[in-house]
Amino acid sequence: MPDTIEDRISAEYPTLSGQLRRAADFVAANPVDVATRSLRAMAQSSGVSPATFSRLARTLGFEDYESLRETQRAAMGERLVPYAQRAEELRRGDQAPQTFLHRQAGVCSQNIALLERTISGERLSAAVDALHDAGKVLLVGLLGSAGIADYICYQAQYFARNWAVAGRSGSSLAASFASMSPGDAVIVLTKAPYARDSIRAAQVARANGFRTIVLTDSHTCPALEVADHPFIVPSQTANFFSSYTATLVLIETMMSMLVSRVGPEAEARIRATEEQTRQLTEV
Structure with a gap:
């Protein structure tokens, strides 16, 4: 069973009817309301009938809507208070630099805490196994994800020779895929839009x-x-742009797990890369 309510929604989303999709979208976009408000209040706010929310809950594998709500309450945990605090800060309109820092740091910390609670070790290990066993690993990141893909590849090349970013150095996405074989791995980073x-x-x-x-x-x-x-990956932000902080934590965790699995040859490559970097930067 997927780890979170949103994971369950994503697994079922392609098969949902239009009304169930409306309910699912509302549940995913309003986790605090789901955790704290009654089914009747949710229906009034969303324009979706209580029966539809109940049907959605059963479709997602819950016994009833109340079971879904209890699961969301447990997932929210301490996030409920920070959301209220941020709302109060926004209402006051405090424009002090330290307030901006506090607000953004708080949201990013919450993203990381939620990531830690909702990503299971089994799911993480399975993804790292796929990367470890792959002959080649190709990274796809466009728009705001482009720089993140470059950073991942830069880090991976310290211990592996088989990582590349698609569509870089004048090559097209098609050319990048042409050098791949079944069993290789592709990491796609993409956020709205x-x-x-x-x-x-x-x-x-x-x-x-x-x-x-x-x-x-x-x-x-x-x-x-x-x-x-x-x-x-949780990407809430006090900024206007989706946060990549938790995404970087997840990626860097995968990198650490890969290094631990590759063994002595990875350590040797890292030492060699560090030595070459030292020589190139010596004055």
Whole structure:
């Protein structure tokens, strides 16, 4: 069974009717309301009938809507208070620099805490196994995810020779895929608004038998439908732009796990890379 309510929604989303999708979208977008308000209040706010929310809960594998609500309450935990505090700060309109820092740092901390609670060790290990066993690993990141993909590849190349970023150094996405074989791995990073080429890359990767890992921010991301290893990463922000903080924590965790599995040859490559870096930067 998927780890969170949003994971369950993403797994069932392609098969949901229009009304159930409306209910699912509301549940995913309003976790605090789900955890704290009655079914009747939810129905009034959303325009979706109580019966539809109850039907959604059963479709997602819950006994009833109350079971879904209790699960959301447990998942929210201490996040309920910080949301209220942030709302109060926004209402006061405090423009002090320290307030901006406190607000953004608080949201990012909550994202990381939620990531830690909701990503199971089994799911994480399965994705790392796919990366470890792959002959090649290709990273796909466009729009705001482009710099993150470059950073991951830069880090991976310290201990591995088989990682690359798709569509870099003048090559096209198609050329990047042409050098791949079944059993290789593709990591797709995409957040709203989802780049069409990123979604297409995930679909092509799956069709060609590549192990597909998708890191995204919502159950509505079309790439989740074809992911072997889907991850919906908390990306809330006090800024105008989706936060990548928790995504980086997840990625860096995967990197650490990979290094621990590769063994002495990885350590030797890291030492050699560090030595070359030292020589190149010596004055």
